Amino acid sequence: MAVPTHGRIVIVGGGPAAAASAVALREIGHDGELIVISDEGLAPYSKPPLSKAFLTGGVRSADLSLGTADAELRLGTRVSRVHFDSRSVELDDKSLVPYDGLVLAMGMRVRRPAATGVEVLATMSDATRVANALRTSRSVLVVGSGFLAYELASAARTAGAETTLVIKPGALSARYGVLEAILTMQAESAGVHLVRSTNCEFRNGGATTAEGIRLEADLVLAAIGSEFERGIAPSDASHGLLVDNRCRMRDGVVAAGDATVTRLPNGLLRRDATWTNALLQGAAAARALLDDDASPYSPMPYAWTESFGLEVKVAGTPPVDVRPTVVDGTLDEARALLRWPGGAAAIGYRIPVSRLKALAADEPATLDA
Amino acid sequence: MRIEVIMERCEGHGICAELAPDAYSLDDEGYVVFAHDGGEVPPSAQAAAAAGARACPVAALLVREA
Numbered sequence: 001m002a003v004p005t006h007g008r009i010v011i012v013g014g015g016p017a018a019a020a021s022a023v024a025l026r027e028i029g030h031d032g033e034l035i036v037i038s039d040e041g042l043a044p045y046s047k048p049p050l051s052k053a054f055l056t057g058g059v060r061s062a063d064l065s066l067g068t069a070d071a072e073l074r075l076g077t078r079v080s081r082v083h084f085d086s087r088s089v090e091l092d093d094k095s096l097v098p099y100d101g102l103v104l105a106m107g108m109r110v111r112r113p114a115a116t117g118v119e120v121l122a123t124m125s126d127a128t129r130v131a132n133a134l135r136t137s138r139s140v141l142v143v144g145s146g147f148l149a150y151e152l153a154s155a156a157r158t159a160g161a162e163t164t165l166v167i168k169p170g171a172l173s174a175r176y177g178v179l180e181a182i183l184t185m186q187a188e189s190a191g192v193h194l195v196r197s198t199n200c201e202f203r204n205g206g207a208t209t210a211e212g213i214r215l216e217a218d219l220v221l222a223a224i225g226s227e228f229e230r231g232i233a234p235s236d237a238s239h240g241l242l243v244d245n246r247c248r249m250r251d252g253v254v255a256a257g258d259a260t261v262t263r264l265p266n267g268l269l270r271r272d273a274t275w276t277n278a279l280l281q282g283a284a285a286a287r288a289l290l291d292d293d294a295s296p297y298s299p300m301p302y303a304w305t306e307s308f309g310l311e312v313k314v315a316g317t318p319p320v321d322v323r324p325t326v327v328d329g330t331l332d333e334a335r336a337l338l339r340w341p342g343g344a345a346a347i348g349y350r351i352p353v354s355r356l357k358a359l360a361a362d363e364p365a366t367l368d369a
Numbered sequence: 370m371r372i373e374v375i376m377e378r379c380e381g382h383g384i385c386a387e388l389a390p391d392a393y394s395l396d397d398e399g400y401v402v403f404a405h406d407g408g409e410v411p412p413s414a415q416a417a418a419a420a421g422a423r424a425c426p427v428a429a430l431l432v433r434e435a
Contacts, residue, residue, distance in 0.1 A: 280387055352399025
């Protein structure tokens with residue numbers, strides 16, 4: 001049953017999905033109480049620049065505020081439990097906040113190595129610390145295989161530091177195929193010392209690879225992913241908050257963002273932990289909470305990264321065992337539009353996302369630009 | 370409140386139009402256009418317009434508080 005527009009809606013989380021939900025709820029006419037509860041001390045802010053322009057001084061924190069319409073923000077506040085049956089959330093101080101509608105948008109827990117002297121980049125305060133450290137570090141070690149690791153290595157090079165990047169070979173290509181080869185090539189041409197290792201253990205101020213190479217640097221950065229934190233989720237949630245095609249978990253409860261998973265027709269669970277998904281799913285969850293007939297949310301996956309001056313966009317789910325067709329440009333010059341069955345990528349190639357998605361969906365493409 | 374767009378930066382992500390359909394839409398190519406002339410945003414759409422601008426992954430939209 002849809003939540004009445006004058007009811008009280010509680011949003012748990014302070015990231016992009018939470019902010020997009022709050023804005024969308026007001027946008028579509030929710031005029032009741034709207035409470036955002038976040039354990040972070042800051043109001044929601046934009047994250048993509050944190051690992052890019054923010055690190056090299058191109059963006060100020062004041063320009064990153066996302067806004068939450070006129071929601072009441074309870075920052076630095078932890079939810080310890082959700083009482084789904086009696087419709088209330090319990091805070092750390094045991095007080096209860098009853099709700100008519102609930103949006104769970106608490107994100108994932110970023111992995112932070114236990115070793116001292118190792119930084120991660122997940123929040124504004126992390127980014128501020130890392131940006132300061134970059135100014136004085138002559139050497140930087142980045143460990144990680146995803147887009148974030150390349151972005152951090154890129155920022156370190158821009159800051160003029162001697163930069164080492166440790167990747168697990170095949171980790172990125174397992175998801176994005178040829179992109180791993182392109183990004184490693186870019187990193188090496190930018191002067192990054194690339195170390196390929198099957199595993200890496202952090203020790204104070206450095207890391208040791210499974211192959212026995214000891215690496216040290218003035219600044220050590222770990223970009224080793226995040227994990228679902230069961231925390232306040234229902235007891236049957238093991239990999240994430242399972243939502244249906246309208247972001248619904250149960251009556252009066254929707255969820256959005258990195259913590260959610262959906263079930264594919266083949267029975268497998270799928271997570272889409274991207275910036276774009278967090279925002280669009282947050283808005284879709286808001287619509288579903290107020291309207292039982294809201295349209296289904298089934299976006300095509302889309303990811304974007306920028307490192308070493310190269311922008312890479314990927315739409316759809318490129319198969320990893322099929323070489324892409326070069327639709328335009330050339331890979332050698334790192335300017336190419338690629339297409340696979342079910343996926344498409346733009347490497348240093350300007351194309352609106354809607355057209356990239358159309359290409360990935362194998363719709364008649366209009367590439368006459 | 371006014372919104373400024375830096376067209377060279379727009380990559381057509383479309384997040385702005387999704388979050389604030391009363392302030393932004395996409396042209397036939399898929400790049401952002403203002404729903405109102407000159408980026409002037411009516412009071413009712415300002416919260417969403419600001420959120421849509423700041424959610425832009427490539428910072429193509431700038432919020433100017435009048």
